[in-house]
Amino acid sequence: SAVISQKPSRDICQRGTSLTIQCQVDSQVTMMFWYRQQPGQSLTLIATANQGSEATYESGFVIDKFPISRPNLTFSTLTVSNMSPEDSSIYLCSAEGNGNTGELFFGEGSRLTVL
Amino acid sequence: ILNVEQSPQSLHVQEGDSTNFTCSFPSSNFYALHWYRWETAKSPEALFVMTLNGDEKKKGRISATLNTKEGYSYLYIKGSQPEDSATYLCASSNFGNEKLTFGTGTRLTIIP
Numbered sequence: 001s002a003v004i005s006q007k008p009s010r011d012i013c014q015r016g017t018s019l020t021i022q023c024q025v026d027s028q029v030t031m032m033f034w035y036r037q038q039p040g041q042s043l044t045l046i047a048t049a050n051q052g053s054e055a056t057y058e059s060g061f062v063i064d065k066f067p068i069s070r071p072n073l074t075f076s077t078l079t080v081s082n083m084s085p086e087d088s089s090i091y092l093c094s095a096e097g098n099g100n101t102g103e104l105f106f107g108e109g110s111r112l113t114v115l
Numbered sequence: 116i117l118n119v120e121q122s123p124q125s126l127h128v129q130e131g132d133s134t135n136f137t138c139s140f141p142s143s144n145f146y147a148l149h150w151y152r153w154e155t156a157k158s159p160e161a162l163f164v165m166t167l168n169g170d171e172k173k174k175g176r177i178s179a180t181l182n183t184k185e186g187y188s189y190l191y192i193k194g195s196q197p198e199d200s201a202t203y204l205c206a207s208s209n210f211g212n213e214k215l216t217f218g219t220g221t222r223l224t225i226i227p
Contacts (some may be wrong), residue, residue, distance in 0.1 A: 004158065040219070041219065042119070042204075042216075042217040042218055042219045042220070043159075043204065043206075043217040044217070045214055045215070048214075058214075092159070101147075101164045102147055102149070102164060102208065102213065102215075103149070103161045103164050104149070104151075104159075104161065104215070105158070105161070106151075106158040106159040106160075107158055108156065108157060108158045109158070
């Protein structure tokens with residue numbers, strides 16, 4: 001199993017500003033992911049955070065809006081840039097367990113409200 | 116079915132009663148079905164990962180079944196307790212694209 005710490009847990013942000021969310025895993029993991037859950041919607045994958053290289057973004061998400069860092073096998077950051085009210089969401093960091101089940105471990109989420 | 120769909124969206128159950136809810140997913144090229152429990156202010160927690168048609172898994176009072184041919188999974192909770200109150204998420208993946216697609220969840224509230 002993996003324990004994932006994520007911060008901030010919540011924030012209220014002004015339109016046009018940027019916020020960086022940090023994710024720390026208590027063990028080395030190969031795969032780390034960033035998800036978003038907008039109100040009333042399902043968890044949606046933003047990108048896969050790749051260690052030592054650029055993140056792999058899903059359709060509809062771009063690096064300029066959601067820059068991601070992954071400097072090592074235990075840490076990643078997601079920045080939400082130039083925020084608008086539509087970015088108000090819960091952002092979740094996750095990591096795939098080291099077994100072969102594909103099971104994901106999640107952080108507690110960062111609830112962002114953009115005014 | 117192109118997306119993962121869960122029903123009902125929300126559910127109130129009396130403490131002690133049993134309940135179940137449904138996850139429907141694309142059956143073609145199916146790889147795996149996951150169930151997660153997400154309590155308020157906590158991390159989503161994996162309950163089950165199932166891959167084979169006919170799989171049944173159990174963890175305490177919670178169990179799940181899988182039908183990959185028709186593309187559905189049921190989650191059962193026996194003798195509901197207040198600590199079962201949470202949102203239950205299912206997610207499926209396919210061969211060739213093993214990233215999970217999540218449903219919108221079933222929000223379960225146990226009434227003491």
